Amino acid sequence: MNAPTPLPQLTPASSSDTTAHLGTARALLLVGTLRTGTSLAFVDAALARGFDVTIVTAPDDIPAGVFPPQARIVALPPDFDTVLAWIDAHYPQVRPLIVTTNEKYARLASRLSEALGLPGPDAAKVAHYIAKSNQKRLFDEAGIRTPSSRIAALSELQQWQRQRQTGGGDLPFPIVVKPVEGLSSFGVALCADASALQAYLNEHLNAFAGQRGDDETVLIEQFVAGPEYCVEFFDGAYVGAMLKRKAKGTRFIERGYSSDLELDDASLAALIDAGRRAVAASGLTWGPVHLDCIVHDGEPYIVELNARIAGSFICTIVKDAYGFDIVGALLDRLEGRTVTLPGTFRPHRYARVDFLLDDDPPLWAFSGSGRLHDDNLSVTYGAQVIPGRERRAFIYTHHHTPARHP
Structure with a gap:
């Protein structure tokens, strides 16, 4: 960093x-x-x-x-x-x-x-579950809550929009539209009505071109209101969760992550259980798996399952807040070493990352980097320009064990 x-x-x-x-x-x-x-x-x-x-x-x-x-x-x-x-x-x-x-x-x-x-995860399962349509089928068959959805070829969308305008069909607005295969929140947007969906497709048509298959497709998903969480697993075991902060607007741009979960014990236990069932059903029990979930009225809805290590400082938060080093554990697994998995529930310490975005006030920007540190708190900051996510810098904060003085 x-x-x-x-x-x-x-x-x-x-x-x-x-x-x-x-x-x-x-x-x-x-x-x-x-x-x-x-x-x-x-x-x-x-x-x-x-x-x-x-x-x-x-x-x-x-x-x-x-x-x-x-x-x-x-x-x-x-x-x-x-x-x-x-x-x-x-x-x-x-x-x-x-x-x-x-x-x-x-x-x-x-x-x-x-x-x-x-060493590595099952290649066939990784390839299969990269497609969000296959993830949705997995969740449905395993009885795991997930936002209702359908797959639509781009050529079908005009007819689908006419059904929405006349009150027919499934999945009433607002809806979330996303590529069937995609990275993070790239190409994902919330559409309030048919005109917003058409405007989105007009803007992003090239983003869907060249997808696997004969006809470019998108996933159209029910919008479920509620806070979003990232839930991390390693070798099938839960190792940490965090609250995801998103920028205002319709495109779900990452604003940051925090170990301050804002969940009661019952809701957190339900979130962990849903994730554990999803990972077990997928068979992706080698190394890291990253889940995106929405909690609505205390009930978890799994949005996506990713057969990969999490990005955007998520692993750093798990290490500092929960005490489990996902990066180190993955290197251990690659080297054939034994990985000891924690009995984790709530985070032990506070950790969060905030991203400065293109729309933030210009005076917030900084091009340098640095670290502020005392016996209880560390703050690291630096430039991190990622145009596709409209990101230009980060500020990472975590509480650590006070130093013992003689």
Whole structure:
């Protein structure tokens, strides 16, 4: 979470210089990444363990100027055969461990690990549950509350809108529309009526183009009012939850996360139980799983299940507030070590992150970074520009154990 360190010159996939640095016994390949807290924490933790870290990412997704200079970056198309051939060429004997911190690359990373006989989640299950339509089917079949929804091809939406205008059909407005496959809250919006839905589709039509399948599709979902929570699991066990803060408006832009749950014990227990049932039903019980949930009148509604490590400082909050290090545990699992899972319920300490957004007052902006620290509280801040999320900076605050003085 410190100030970004300039990277050395990017290593093109065709460079022979790459081979001289790769193929070590403790090599780790990070397939795809984001400019957020978890990606930075993961690379820092892997380097601290002595891993030789290489980041493989699409040429148009290069995180320049973000990671320490020890982490090399290789630009490759996110294609299974292309990346596998690159691994075979540069790691012909000792294979690197493979992981991702980016949902867009979860399918690719798990498939590579499985093809090479490396530790990782079940590749078929990861690929299956990336599609939100498959998640919805899972929740329904397992009897888990989830907002009502339907899948619609873009070509069907005009007819669907006419039904709404005449009072017919299912899912009355307001509704939430999102890509069937998507990252975080990209392309997700709340639509109050048919005209708002049409305006959204007109603006985002290109975002849905090129999705898997013959006809681009969207998920149209019932809007359930209530606070949103992130619930984290590891190896099928609950390890922490936090309240998600969202910017005002219709696009669910992340504003921050907090360990201040604002839930009574019964509601928290119901939230944990729903998440545990969803994870068990999916069979995704290797490593981290991230759930997004809405609590309405004390009842949990699971919105999404993600077979990946959580981003945006969520893992840092779980570590500081609950005492479980998801990043370290994932590295342990990759290395074949035993992971001790906590008996967690409520957070032990306070931790939160706030994001400064493009719409915030200009005087809130800062380009530098720093840390304020005393015996009880630490505050870390820095620039973190992510245009797609309209983010420009973060402020991370957590309470820690007071130092003992002689």
